[in-house]
Amino acid sequence: MIDERLRLRTPEGAQLTLVPAGIMPRLVAFAIDMAIRIAIYIAAAIVLGLFKSISGGLMLILIFLLEWFYPVLFELFMHGQTPGKRTMGLAVVHSDGSPVTANGSIVRNLLRTADMFPVFYLAGFLSMLVSRRFQRLGDLAADTLVIHLDQGRRPETSVHVPERAPDWPVDVQDQQTLVAFLERGQALTPERRQELARIVYPELPDQDAERQALGVARHLLGDT
Amino acid sequence: MKQRQFEALNASQWQDMETLLDQLEAVRQQAVPDHPAVRDFPQRYRRICHQHALAIERGYSLALVDRLNSIILRGRRQLYRFRLPVAGPLRELLLAGFPRAVREQGAWNLASAGVFLFSLVLVWALVSWRPEMVYALLDEQSVSTMESMYDPASSLAEDRDGSDDVTMFGYYIYNNIGIAFRTFAGGLFFGIGALFIMFFNGGYFGAVAGHLVNVQHHEPFFTFVIAHGAPELTAIVLAGGCGLRLGWSLIAPGPRTRLAALKDAANQAMPVMYGVFFLLLAAAFIEAFWSPRDLPAAVKYSVGGTLWVGVLAYLLLAGRRWGARHAD
Numbered sequence: 001m002i003d004e005r006l007r008l009r010t011p012e013g014a015q016l017t018l019v020p021a022g023i024m025p026r027l028v029a030f031a032i033d034m035a036i037r038i039a040i041y042i043a044a045a046i047v048l049g050l051f052k053s054i055s056g057g058l059m060l061i062l063i064f065l066l067e068w069f070y071p072v073l074f075e076l077f078m079h080g081q082t083p084g085k086r087t088m089g090l091a092v093v094h095s096d097g098s099p100v101t102a103n104g105s106i107v108r109n110l111l112r113t114a115d116m117f118p119v120f121y122l123a124g125f126l127s128m129l130v131s132r133r134f135q136r137l138g139d140l141a142a143d144t145l146v147i148h149l150d151q152g153r154r155p156e157t158s159v160h161v162p163e164r165a166p167d168w169p170v171d172v173q174d175q176q177t178l179v180a181f182l183e184r185g186q187a188l189t190p191e192r193r194q195e196l197a198r199i200v201y202p203e204l205p206d207q208d209a210e211r212q213a214l215g216v217a218r219h220l221l222g223d224t
Numbered sequence: 225m226k227q228r229q230f231e232a233l234n235a236s237q238w239q240d241m242e243t244l245l246d247q248l249e250a251v252r253q254q255a256v257p258d259h260p261a262v263r264d265f266p267q268r269y270r271r272i273c274h275q276h277a278l279a280i281e282r283g284y285s286l287a288l289v290d291r292l293n294s295i296i297l298r299g300r301r302q303l304y305r306f307r308l309p310v311a312g313p314l315r316e317l318l319l320a321g322f323p324r325a326v327r328e329q330g331a332w333n334l335a336s337a338g339v340f341l342f343s344l345v346l347v348w349a350l351v352s353w354r355p356e357m358v359y360a361l362l363d364e365q366s367v368s369t370m371e372s373m374y375d376p377a378s379s380l381a382e383d384r385d386g387s388d389d390v391t392m393f394g395y396y397i398y399n400n401i402g403i404a405f406r407t408f409a410g411g412l413f414f415g416i417g418a419l420f421i422m423f424f425n426g427g428y429f430g431a432v433a434g435h436l437v438n439v440q441h442h443e444p445f446f447t448f449v450i451a452h453g454a455p456e457l458t459a460i461v462l463a464g465g466c467g468l469r470l471g472w473s474l475i476a477p478g479p480r481t482r483l484a485a486l487k488d489a490a491n492q493a494m495p496v497m498y499g500v501f502f503l504l505l506a507a508a509f510i511e512a513f514w515s516p517r518d519l520p521a522a523v524k525y526s527v528g529g530t531l532w533v534g535v536l537a538y539l540l541l542a543g544r545r546w547g548a549r550h551a552d
Contacts, residue, residue, distance in 0.1 A: 010273070010296075010300065012269070012270055012273045013273055013274075013277060014273035014276055014277065014296050015276070015277065015280060016293060016296060016297060016300070017290075017293050018297070052387075053387030053390075054387050054390040054391070056390075056391040056394065056395075057387075057390035057391040057392065057393050057394030057395065058390070058394060059394065060391075060394030060395050060397065060398040061393075061394045061397050061398065063398055064394075064397050064398040064401060064402065067402075068401075068402070068405060079249055079301060079302075079305065080301065091301070093301065097297060097300055097301075098300060098301070098304045099300075099301045099304055099305045103491060103494050106494065106497075107490045107491070107494060110405050110408055110409060110497065111408075111409045111412060111490075112409070113405065113406045113409035113410070114409040114410065114412040114413065114417070117413070117417070137412055140483060140486060140487075141412065141470070141486050141487060141489075141490040142487075142490065143487050147297075149294070149297070149298070150294060172281075172282070172283035173283070175283040176283045176285070176286070179227070179283075179284070179285040179286070180285065180286050182285075183285055183286065183287050184286075220226070220227075221226065221227045221228055221285065222226025222227050222228035222229055223228060
């Protein structure tokens with residue numbers, strides 16, 4: 001496989017597939033979290049302004065806590081998701097797919113400074129480009145990943161061709177290919193669909209080849 | 225069995241599980257609804273793992289496999305989710321875990337302390353020998369601020385009130401704990417970042433101390449720093465030790481991959497970093513509320529000395545197993 005999906009086996013015997021999140025969705029999530037923090041600072045500045053004498057000190061403590069522990073708090077108590085990550089459908093997990101632990105979350109967030117080095121997360125950016133699983137330096141040390149939670153392919157298979165039995169012994173790979181053709185073909189242009197169908201039935205005209213392939217796929221699925 | 229039959233047979237289970245997961249993910253982690261479905265969650269989860277394996281084996285469609293995969297992934301995150309550590313682990317950490325972890329990486333702490341003291345002594349000696357050298361290290365304005373701040377003729381407590389103490393408390397937390405965390409993170413660059421911060425801080429302290437001795441302002445300075453210096457300098461040195469350890473795990477990983485060595489080093493250094501956090505919290509408190517008080521030098525030196533002895537004794541002795549006779 002040449003995609004970025006990560007396959008692993010869990011103790012329950014499941015073969016899980018994780019989809020690590022790339023730079024763009026993480027950047028957007030980061031921007032959302034940043035906006036939330038700024039909103040909190042502004043609100044805090046207004047509220048603390050009422051207590052002039054101690055506001056400076058409390059503000060500094062608040063900045064300290066939010067800058068270092070905002071992600072830790074949400075990653076531990078909101079299923080590995082800061083509000084930004086939640087919006088983007090991302091979550092932090094350990095590389096074995098289990099939820100992030102306290103240690104893991106704190107390591108990855110304390111080492112954030114190293115990712116920021118020298119400016120604008122350059123080190124983290126390079127690390128994510130080099131790493132096969134889009135991990136920044138903090139992720140590498142904490143053994144965590146940011147993954148897409150919803151792999152969300154819910155295709156419509158409203159194709160109206162009569163089903164027909166295959167005229168060759170179908171193996172699992174054929175079956176998967178044909179079913180994928182049925183489910184995902186609607187996203188392709190008709191020309192591309194016919195081109196693919198020609199691989200199955202090179203002897204038929206393109207239109208018939210497509211109908212034939214889809215019919216076999218429906219038969220394999222068990223559509224009636 | 226054809227895929228549609230399989231789906232018709234099990235779809236209601238999957239639907240239930242998805243609904244349950246939606247509920248579990250919506251509530252805050254501590255409040256688990258006491259629902260019968262939650263009690264047999266592990267069985268349901270295992271059944272879906274099984275169905276997922278069947279779906280792959282029988283060549284069912286990607287969409288179905290993905291759907292089951294997503295249920296398993298979400299279920300797994302609920303099954304093994306983080307539980308709030310209660311007071312127990314924290315007490316364990318402070319009574320035994322932290323000092324043990326510190327001793328366990330003793331060599332790194334000594335290296336970090338060595339770098340810090342080396343640059344401190346070097347710069348101090350330099351400034352004592354050639355007083356004008358201080359201007360090579362600090363700019364003129366910060367030198368004069370320093371001089372007036374520790375002027376024996378003026379008193380620190382005079383122009384400070386309670387609100388300044390709180391402000392300074394916030395500042396020390398924000399600044400000092402941030403420095404410690406950055407020292408740790410700096411270790412990730414083969415230890416260079418941590419070395420640099422240790423060297424820089426040692427030199428800075430040496431320059432200030434050397435200069436204030438030169439201008440005869442040393443007593444206000446030393447009475448100010450001695451008490452909170454105990455937890456603060458120790459904590460910075462420990463953070464440097466953690467950073468160096470991270471760096472060394474990348475330079476010489478031993479019989480492991482660099483990545484595995486780094487993960488181990490980070491995990492083992494974490495109890496020390498938790499302890500550093502608490503030490504710096506204590507230091508910020510002392511620095512803000514005790515250090516600026518105007519008290520006789522003898523009092524401040526003895527309190528400060530006691531703190532130094534206390535911190536070092538804590539790190540060296542706490543959490544040792546003394547054998548059956550001294551079992552606590």
